[in-house]
Amino acid sequence: MKVAVLGAGGLAKVICDALNLEGKHEIAGFFDDAKRGRFLKYPILGRCAQYGELCRKLKIRAIIVAFGYNFLDKRLSYCAKIGRDKKIKSINAIHPSAVISPGAEIGKGVYIGPGVIVNPGAKIGDNSVIWSGAIIEHDNLIGKNVFICPGARTAGYVSLGDNTFVGMGANITKARIGKNVTVGAGSLVLDNVKSDKYVFGVPAKIIRTKKSCSYV
């Protein structure tokens, strides 16, 4: 199936790698608001807002959103639009070296990078991004649009609310983390964290509360 990638930055690069290695899809190109010409070896097909019209014209029936956490508002808005679009399918990009239990549930529009482990009973919500080498233990409940950075690890029964960001190499023990939380790189989270907080350190402490729509 022909697929387009929305966004042409670092996340788009690793998504393309996973899609090519999976070998199930043919990458038709990217939609991006800043770049023109080509990205990697594929064409920039148009601006993001043109994706619907151009996908229909070019008979592209699948898409994956590749805006990173720094563009979370844009990501959320396009994920919602694509979710409502009956003519286009939101697909996953899962690197073949990821080990995903048959007992795990993976939503739509999800990227899972090289060497990730997702154990049984874990649920990964739509449009979440799990970067290289992260470990999601059994029975985790990962919300939508959650970003888990390289080498981060969650113990069994952890839950992470929608739009939460877990920094590189962070460890989370059996805890419930709210929505829109940022866990700093290298942190050790031992307790539950309410929504909209920044936490970091070993053990992690709450540093401040986020203003609305303020991400990493």
Ligand SMILES: CC(C)(COP(=O)(O)OP(=O)(O)OC[C@H]1O[C@@H](n2cnc3c(N)ncnc32)[C@H](O)[C@@H]1OP(=O)(O)O)[C@@H](O)C(=O)NCCC(=O)NCCS
């Ligand atoms: C937690 C985080 C969001 C805080 O960012 P911030 O609010 O801009 O914080 P600052 O950079 O201003 O740092 C404030 C202080 O906290 C310290 N600090 C920042 N992040 C820290 C962390 N993760 N662990 C321990 N201390 C940290 C800084 O050294 C600084 O200390 P100082 O006041 O004594 O100089 C950020 O540092 C972080 O860890 N981001 C995640 C990065 C990441 O994993 N990216 C993934 C790329 S794939």
